[in-house]
Amino acid sequence: MSSEKPIRFGVLGCANIARKVSRAIRLAPNAALQAVGSRTREKASAFAAENGFPESAKIYGSYEAVLDDPDVDAVYVPLPTSLHAKWAVLAAQKKKHLLLEKPVALNAAELDTILAACESNGVQYMDATMWMHHPRTALMKQFLSDPHRFGQLKSVHSVFSYCPGEEFLRNDIRVKPDLDALGALGDTGWYCIRAILWANDYELPKTVTALREPEYNEAGVILSCAASLSWADSRIATFYCSFLTNLTMDISCAGAKGNLRVHDFVIPFREKAAKFYGASNSTFSTLALGCEPEPSEHAVETDLPQEALMVAEFARLAGSIERDGSKPEKKWGSISRKTQLVVDAVKASIERGFEPVEVVN
């Protein structure tokens, strides 16, 4: 793979998360940092210097200039969500493959515009949900799919919260109604919903009902919320997402025959090794004086961190289109869209006084 020409990335904007993804582009064997654009050339230049861009990288004082650079194959877009529709569509029209930060759009209609632009321009789309690409995720899925160790999925609970503090709660784009209007639901809730859909093989729930008493800031942006999801066959799921709660990154799945638990699904505690916990066919001992088995630890090592594996997979798909004329992989757009549909349903349920909302694809 590394002997082939790498996919050359342009980065739109100097968001904090772009530092982590720029490092990932450096680490991925089939990707290269080609350009960065910001609203000022100075900011872009400083970002490039601080984040290991090569001497040859182009520094631009606008996003347009990155999209107009013929040596840029793909763009990573970590702009505020309210700017996604404009810049993602423009990127696709300029034939740039699109790695789009989450939340990908303010609603599914906006995302549909983005996906349509990617499709009509033949470029690859992927949202930047890093944990999807950790090898642990594939192993956990194997466990969930095992009829003997896990059996039929019955219940999922996911939590992603962190407590970023006063400065964030005053000034971060994620609490500004004109920038990231979905607040904690779009940021941390995105991961919770993705985890639930992932565990359910991306089968959409029938009904989504938000829990009462979300927390808001003065501008009306959600700082914490929760919801329940139901499927027609009695599968259920619940999640809690928050900017006001200690860093928590849990998925707990209960099946007819087993359990899976992970406590750092979004970002593993350690970069090169990650754990999850499984238990199967658990029973009470005689007189129910105890039970077994205790959950067993499964450790998964990875040379490349999950964000570099994400970049590598995205670059592999983009490279296949560029070199071999392959069709874009539609899976990532489909998963993204389902996640957004559930985000939208939670928001609608909150707006309708916590009424149940039917999820329609």
Add this chain to the structure above:
Amino acid sequence: MSSEKPIRFGVLGCANIARKVSRAIRLAPNAALQAVGSRTREKASAFAAENGFPESAKIYGSYEAVLDDPDVDAVYVPLPTSLHAKWAVLAAQKKKHLLLEKPVALNAAELDTILAACESNGVQYMDATMWMHHPRTALMKQFLSDPHRFGQLKSVHSVFSYCPGEEFLRNDIRVKPDLDALGALGDTGWYCIRAILWANDYELPKTVTALREPEYNEAGVILSCAASLSWADSRIATFYCSFLTNLTMDISCAGAKGNLRVHDFVIPFREKAAKFYGASNSTFSTLALGCEPEPSEHAVETDLPQEALMVAEFARLAGSIERDGSKPEKKWGSISRKTQLVVDAVKASIERGFEPVEVVN
């Protein structure tokens, strides 16, 4: 304590769970097995022989006879829930202290009759929720109450499920509408709800909403269900209970500054040592390449199993009434009643098409 005269227990009925509690009465230093009554003398006799009753123990062919035995100070009542109101009230009237198996009643009105009988007859009431008495539970509560390690409680999720198989699902009292009409909600849901109330210092939620698509047997008894609970200050909780899902016994609490997790809260994996997991003030590392701390394990040892500690505490309270003329401890009735109120609210929400139900004390 053990030099004082032990509280002499009569056991009403030969339920499976009575084997475990009879052992606990033997293990508790301030309790003794005095009598057992069943619908036939033969059954009672076999039960006594199999469960370590002393030679001197009385064997009765009816429940009434146990209640009429002047040497019985207290009774343990593991009868089907539909029989609780009759036998618990009669026991109190006969001045027997009452250790009542859960679910304690079919609804709060029934429980109120039982509690009123205990109060007017000056006898101690306690429900047989064993895990309340494990020393781990007190240590976990210390952790949850710590403003530095845990902070304000934000979210609780609890699960108790097990998968007892076909024979149970056909014939156990817990799936019979005339015996234990609350099904999995009364059996495993009781523990989930108690865990949520325990974490919330027994403050009742404002609203309870059942999740859609519970599972029922042909007689209409609940085999699995779930619900969400909301407090006015944005605290939330969710639970899932089931007879159709692998044995799971989880409490996960998220606070502003910490997390607590336990995976065997109902019955510890091992009788003499139990674990829980805490994390405090968790943060992302630089560039969010990882996070820390990993949850740390807290191990708690106990010489006596939790059910023997339950019997010992109940016998201590009963003994204090018998010997010193103390008043009964009302805490246990109050906790029981709040648990029942939430059970009732979940049931009401299911019956009203999953509408939110206000919880009124």
